[in-house]
Amino acid sequence: MSIRSLADDGATLVASGLTSLQRAHPDLVAISEEPAYVIRAGATPAKVALVSGGGSGHEPLHTGFVGMGMLDAAVPGAVFASPTAFDISTAIRAAHRDRGALLIVKNYTGDVLNFSIAAELAAEDGIATETVLVDDDVATDLQRVDGAGPSQPDSHRPGRRGTAAVIAVEKICGAAAEAGAGLAEVAALGRDVVHSSGTMALAFRACTHPGDDRPAFDLGDDEIEFGVGIHGERGVEVRPRAQAGELIAALTAPVQEGLGLGRGDAVIAIVNGLGAMTGLELSLAHHELDGYLGARGVTIARTLVGNYVTSLDMRGLSITLVRATDRFVELWDAPVRTPALTW
Amino acid sequence: MSIRSLADDGATLVASGLTSLQRAHPDLVAISEEPAYVIRAGATPAKVALVSGGGSGHEPLHTGFVGMGMLDAAVPGAVFASPTAFDISTAIRAAHRDRGALLIVKNYTGDVLNFSIAAELAAEDGIATETVLVDDDVATDLQRVDGAGPSQPDSHRPGRRGTAAVIAVEKICGAAAEAGAGLAEVAALGRDVVHSSGTMALAFRACTHPGDDRPAFDLGDDEIEFGVGIHGERGVEVRPRAQAGELIAALTAPVQEGLGLGRGDAVIAIVNGLGAMTGLELSLAHHELDGYLGARGVTIARTLVGNYVTSLDMRGLSITLVRATDRFVELWDAPVRTPALTW
Numbered sequence: 133m134s135i136r137s138l139a140d141d142g143a144t145l146v147a148s149g150l151t152s153l154q155r156a157h158p159d160l161v162a163i164s165e166e167p168a169y170v171i172r173a174g175a176t177p178a179k180v181a182l183v184s185g186g187g188s189g190h191e192p193l194h195t196g197f198v199g200m201g202m203l204d205a206a207v208p209g210a211v212f213a214s215p216t217a218f219d220i221s222t223a224i225r226a227a228h229r230d231r232g233a234l235l236i237v238k239n240y241t242g243d244v245l246n247f248s249i250a251a252e253l254a255a256e257d258g259i260a261t262e263t264v265l266v267d268d269d270v271a272t273d274l275q276r277v278d279g280a281g282p283s284q285p286d287s288h289r290p291g292r293r294g295t296a297a298v299i300a301v302e303k304i305c306g307a308a309a310e311a312g313a314g315l316a317e318v319a320a321l322g323r324d325v326v327h328s329s330g331t332m333a334l335a336f337r338a339c340t341h342p343g344d345d346r347p348a349f350d351l352g353d354d355e356i357e358f359g360v361g362i363h364g365e366r367g368v369e370v371r372p373r374a375q376a377g378e379l380i381a382a383l384t385a386p387v388q389e390g391l392g393l394g395r396g397d398a399v400i401a402i403v404n405g406l407g408a409m410t411g412l413e414l415s416l417a418h419h420e421l422d423g424y425l426g427a428r429g430v431t432i433a434r435t436l437v438g439n440y441v442t443s444l445d446m447r448g449l450s451i452t453l454v455r456a457t458d459r460f461v462e463l464w465d466a467p468v469r470t471p472a473l474t475w
Numbered sequence: 476m477s478i479r480s481l482a483d484d485g486a487t488l489v490a491s492g493l494t495s496l497q498r499a500h501p502d503l504v505a506i507s508e509e510p511a512y513v514i515r516a517g518a519t520p521a522k523v524a525l526v527s528g529g530g531s532g533h534e535p536l537h538t539g540f541v542g543m544g545m546l547d548a549a550v551p552g553a554v555f556a557s558p559t560a561f562d563i564s565t566a567i568r569a570a571h572r573d574r575g576a577l578l579i580v581k582n583y584t585g586d587v588l589n590f591s592i593a594a595e596l597a598a599e600d601g602i603a604t605e606t607v608l609v610d611d612d613v614a615t616d617l618q619r620v621d622g623a624g625p626s627q628p629d630s631h632r633p634g635r636r637g638t639a640a641v642i643a644v645e646k647i648c649g650a651a652a653e654a655g656a657g658l659a660e661v662a663a664l665g666r667d668v669v670h671s672s673g674t675m676a677l678a679f680r681a682c683t684h685p686g687d688d689r690p691a692f693d694l695g696d697d698e699i700e701f702g703v704g705i706h707g708e709r710g711v712e713v714r715p716r717a718q719a720g721e722l723i724a725a726l727t728a729p730v731q732e733g734l735g736l737g738r739g740d741a742v743i744a745i746v747n748g749l750g751a752m753t754g755l756e757l758s759l760a761h762h763e764l765d766g767y768l769g770a771r772g773v774t775i776a777r778t779l780v781g782n783y784v785t786s787l788d789m790r791g792l793s794i795t796l797v798r799a800t801d802r803f804v805e806l807w808d809a810p811v812r813t814p815a816l817t818w
Contacts (some may be wrong), residue, residue, distance in 0.1 A: 136679035136699065136790070139719045140755040145755040152758035155765060156778040211755075342755075376482045408751035410592025410787050412488040412535025412554075412685075413481040415495035423500060435499040439782070444753050447788070449481075474817045475673065 137445075140343040142211040146188045152194055156428070160199045162363070167219035169207045170195040170250035171226055176204060180309040180318050181227040184236040184302060185220060186243050187212040189339075190362060193298065193441045196472030202306035203236075203470070204229075211342060211444075212363045214242030217249035224261070232260035232315035234322065236301055238294025239267035245426050258264070264322035268329040268452065270390045271359030274368040275464045276329040293361050296404045296441040296452040297329035300464070303473070307466035318359050321463075328455040331402075334379065335360045335448030336339045341408060342444075358382065362406070362443040362450075380420035382453070387453050388428070395429030400464055402452040405439040409449050414438065417449055427429070442471065480788075483686040489531045492551070497536055500814045503542045507569070507600025510562035511536040512550045514569055519547060523652040523661050524570040527579040527645060528563060529586050530555040532682075532707060536641065536784045539815030545649035546579075546813070547572075554685060555706045557585030560592035567597045567604070572657040575603035575658035577665065579644055582610035602612040605658050607648070607665035610732075611640035611674040611795065613733045614702030617711040619624050636704050639747045639784040639795040640672035643807070646816070650809035655688070664806075669797040674745075677722065678703045678791030682750060685787075701725065705749070705786040705793075723763035723794070730796050731771070738772030743807055745795040748782040757781065760792055776804050783815065 139145055146168070153170060154163045162173045169185070175274025179356055184194045185207030194206035205227035209215035224233050233254065237247045244265070251261045272292040305322045313321070335357045338347035341364070356379065359367030371382065393399065401416045416438050425432060433456045441450070454460065468475055482488055489511070496513060497506045505516045512528070527537045528550030537549035548570035552558035567576050576597065580590045587608070594604045615635040631814055648665045656664070678700045681690035684707070691707025699722065702710030713726065736742065746761045761780050768775060776799045784793070797803065811818055 136694075136696065136716060138679075138722065138752070138792075139759055144719075145753075145759055148762035149755050149758040152761040152765075152780060155775070156761065156780050188755065189753070191758070196754075376487075379481065407753060408788055408790070409481070410488075410532070410750060411539075411782075411785060412492050412531065412787075415492040416482055416488055416532070418495040418499065420492035422495075432498070437495060437499050439754075442754060444755075445751055445790070447751070469818075475812075 136399060137342060146210060148207055149188065149191065149195065153471060154447050159294055160469065160471055166327040167222045169205055169219060169223035170198045171223065172198055174316055176229055178229045178231055179312065180231045180315050181229055181233040181282055182236060182302065182306055182309055183224050183233050185215050185240050187214060189444045190441050192472030197302050197470045199470030201310050201466060201468035202473065214240065214246045217246040217253065220250035224250060224259060225257060230261050234305060234315060234318050235261055236264045236298060236322065237263055237265055238298055239265050239291055240293065242292055260315060261284045262319035264326060266294035266298045266301055266318060267292035267325050268326065268331040269293040269295045269361065270330045270332055270386050271368050273299060274359060274386065276368045295333065295362055296402050296450050297326065297331055297454065299436070299440050300329060300400060300404055300454045301325045303468060304460055304463040306468065307463035310466065325454060325460065328391065330390045331450050331452040332383045332387050333360045333406065333448060333450035334358050334383055335406065335446055337444035338446035339364050339444035360448060362418035362441060374472045377420045377423065380417055381424050381449055384421060384424050386453060391453060391455050393430050393453065393455065398431040398456040400432040400434045400454040400456050400460060401432045402440065403435065403437045404441055404450045404452065406446040406450065407439065407442040408445050408447040413438045414449060421451060434464050455461050476682050479592040480685060485685045488685055489553060491550055491649050492531065492534065496814060503812065503814055504746060510565050512548055512562060512566035513541045513810050514548045515541055519572055520656065521572045521574060522577040523574045523658050524572055525579060525645065525649055525652055526567050527571055529581050530557060532787045533784050535815035540645050542813030543745050544653050544809060544811035545645050545816065557583065557589045560589040560596065561687065563590055564596035567593060567602060568600060571602050577648060577658060577661050578604055578606045579641060579665065580606055580608055581641055582634055583636065584633055603658060605606045605662035607644055607662060609637035609641045609644055609669050610635035611669065611672045612636040612638045612704065612728050613673045614673055614711050617702060617729065619711045638674045638676065638705055639793050640669065640674055642745055642783050642795065643672060643743060643797045644668045645804055647806040648809060649662050649811065650806035653809065668797060668803065671734065672795060673733045674795040675726045675730050676703050676749065676791060676793035677701050677726055678749065678785065678789055680790035682707050682789035684789035703791060705784060719759050720763045720766065723760055724767050726794055727764060727767050730794060734796060734798050736773050736796065736798065741774040741776040741799040743777045743797040743799050744775045745783065746778065746780045747784055747793045747795065749789040749793065750782065750785040751788050751790040753793065757792060764794060775806035777807050
């Protein structure tokens, strides 16, 4: 079956994504076309610069989170491909305001490599950087139920994937940087958010890459893939269709257990649509999550419900929990003004 | 083919949509469960109350637009079904602050009927109302290309459908009401926005109603339906797959012509995802729209790009143009603070 779309040319999609963002939000962001990056518009105060990026296809991540209280620059690669070290280092130079740069990197081999080289290039320019590696996807820790899991020994595995917890890292570190925190402090805060976070995703239908005729993997009509990644990576288990409460409980349990969340704990929850979920379904997922956690004495202190870290047109959702401290909540609540997140 | 989803029970989806909205945004909205409506949280100043509503399945419309600078109350019906007159009139009473109520109604038979009865019930309570009927979908004016169009004489047809221009009506009237404008003035302004607006939509895949196994209509792999409605209504023409620029030009031309837009004119543009479009595709549509209008001397003064008036999980998009006046742009730019729109 062919999945129709507006364009099958990934490069055109990425380029027009940048020009569209600038045209729609000239008060918030400016763009560089070559190399491609998005930067905060206007005069930025002297502060730690937050720079992130990664493959395109996850919009509004990361380009939609550039602005006051979040990122100073975002560097999009091609669809599902890392930006180059040169592009990243150019964006770091453009965003830098003499207090160093925090690089927020989702844990994928290409991103880790290119941001690492970019950090070296920045150092040659006398720019201090710290890196926060985001690796929140607990599915990566789970063995595939049918035994077809990773065959590499643990020491050779790339570790957990980075997914929607990156929103919490960008929001919380962004607020701290805006308030004047230094590079080491913002970096430590970001690592603290990562260690306090876990994510798990499910899909009813995989994403279809621009130009492809078929989804990244096939699922039967009554099958739901648990533990999917955001690039069409298969999950850890195929489950049959079930009631929403049962599905959300199965999705949330490994995240809750991984963080050791129990009675009296509070979380920031991100109920994230992966591309083709309806608003009503995301609200239902939030409702069921609320019930599941509430029954275990865990309070949702803050919630974000919507499409924030997508996987093209994947029909699915992810749930991210961040163990909430007073400091995290205070920084979460701080003003933010970006194309995709404003309060 | 069966389309998987998180739930096939429309009533559960609508109810959890309300509780989720309140749990996620307690600072912005409060809800009534029975009858079901969303109302602005906290003390509202004495102002004209803006009340809208309609069938669910179009989220974030309308419930996501309750808050400062936009709606005072929104009344959701079942999926694709009008709320009852009783529910609407209850919401009007709850939202009313002694300066009358503006009812913003998309032009569908059920909504028109129920809001009309609700206005009578409000009058019995001594509440003055005015109604703005939103009927922006230019596809309704077009004859189906294969001749299978409406067979009723014009005088018996229900007129144009109301779609995404309702966002502009709610935003612009909301800003005027917030600034203290009276009922007659806000109503006249809303009608002016409607008369200045046009919308046209296309779909690559129809929506699937909760509980149904199949999309509302079938399309071949290389077919695109032009002129679709937001409830699975067929369009006016099936076109073959084509370049994005060609598709967006074909979509925009009847809107531009209907409004008589030409050199020197400016518009507010809404590039609206119907449920399952990727962010990259919506940006590309915006980019192509910008080029199409620019070549005709029409400037886009303001743009909104994203999922605002959806049709469940329809894979498609709509383009709305509002002929921009200085007053419209000034009110568009005024602060707004709702779950789905904040600036």
